Amino acid sequence: MQKLKNYINGELVEPQLGQYIDNAEPATGQVYSQIPDSTAEDLEQAVVAAEKAQPAWAALSLEKRAEILTKVADAIDGHSNELAKAEAIDNGKPFSLAKSVDIYRASANIRFFAQAITQFSSESHAMGNEAINYTLRDPIGVVGCISPWNLPLYLFTWKIAPALAAGNCVIAKPSEITPMTAYLFSKICNEAGLPRGVLNILHGTGPSIGNPLTTHPKIKAISFTGGTSTGAHISRVTAGMFKKLSLELGGKNPTLVFADCDFEETVENVVRAAFANQGQICLCGSRIYIERPIYDKFKAAFVEKVKSLKIGDPLEPSTQHGALVSKPHMDKVLSYIELAQEEGGTVLTGGKQVTLKGRCRNGFFVEPTVIEGLTNDCRTNQEEIFGPVCTIMPFDSDDEAIDLANGTQYGLASSVWTNDLKRAHRVAKEIEAGIVWINCWLLRDLRTPFGGVKSSGVGREGGLEALRFFTEPKNVCIKY
């Protein structure tokens, strides 16, 4: 069975304590590889390598750093089929989605920040005839990046790319549930000529390697994407250590459908927003509010479209809906469907585990599920399910729609479907979320600020926000 290795100082190495954990393929339920269960000992080795490499990496010209990172992006493109297949096997997502979304974005993330750093500038503040201030933005040094399992290489590169472009050296921890593409990426970095020690990748669980990483005194900034409770834990354990924290956490995102929307286009996109990646994207619209005059018509068209999604082997080109990432996650999703019915909800379609034939007969497949008849304050509508489950509810006015949308502890993303420009502006202003899409969903410009409010996180990723996060500003004041 394949044994993955850590990537430290440009080399693929075994964990020092020799401990491994199993890694299963969600579509078959079979363990197919093992990954290092890394510990503080491995972290120490990585910190030494990163500290040693950092001054020379930071001293490279921006153009040279950009050139090396661009070679890494080119190498991702060169291996895109292999990476997409690995992602589909490791995560359970359809190969077609892995290729067109995950691996495409992984390369785009690195290419984008390679260019962005060459355009990065800082402020100056003149004090009349007395003095001028200018701001230097230096790399922080060694930083930590922790990424989740839902968009494995996509989110891994979304974090490491700005950190590296800004001149930091990185210790990155991919999710132990989907380690494979980060492992393949370590080989790609060597192939592309990334200098030794600039990026170090440690595999393993939150308790064994995540905790040591977040609390290591030499790691001065942590960028984390994952569950809200893990984000809260990281805030607690780093309190008093004065680290920079960027926390991109959960969501329970509202989709507001107004009667004047473009009907067909809206149905199609609201289905995608709810069920893309089996509903396992923090941006998925899982609470769908529909203006009453079109509620019945929308419900019928929406349910019909959801029923037509093809569930199947992630490696089959025609599959639209793959497996959930793990058995515990599938059980969690199924328990929420049960809870929704206990809370008075009616399942309009879906609701059950799917048993496929052949190779995938033991896989973790759940039907795309639509539920109606619930109140906004029930647990189903308040807690992040992070799976192929959405609820639909009617509303009667703009104000009611805004209140319903804002009625959770989360505030990550939202989408609004209307042809009324004034309403679109007003609703966008009133919604408590870091991201509002009008007549679209997951349309991404990598220059824009990305992140959430309330329990959805702290700080923003993307564009200049990310480069600012991964640099330390220093003001220099010169008297004339």
Ligand SMILES: NC(=O)C1=CN([C@@H]2O[C@H](COP(=O)(O)OP(=O)(O)OC[C@H]3O[C@@H](n4cnc5c(N)ncnc54)[C@H](O)[C@@H]3O)[C@@H](O)[C@H]2O)C=CC1
């Ligand atoms: N982007 C998002 O919004 C995501 C949300 N989730 C939510 O979180 C729930 C739980 O999923 P998990 O995989 O358990 O997410 P998680 O938050 O535990 O995992 C995310 C990353 O954090 C790491 N981690 C876990 N404990 C840590 C610790 N103490 N210190 C440092 N790093 C740690 C994990 O190993 C992984 O790399 C999901 O059901 C979903 O509701 C999960 C993944 C992504």
Ligand SMILES: O=C(O)/C=C/C=C(\O)C(=O)O
């Ligand atoms: O940056 C994006 O386009 C998407 C990010 C998605 C997440 O952070 C997530 O699902 O966790």
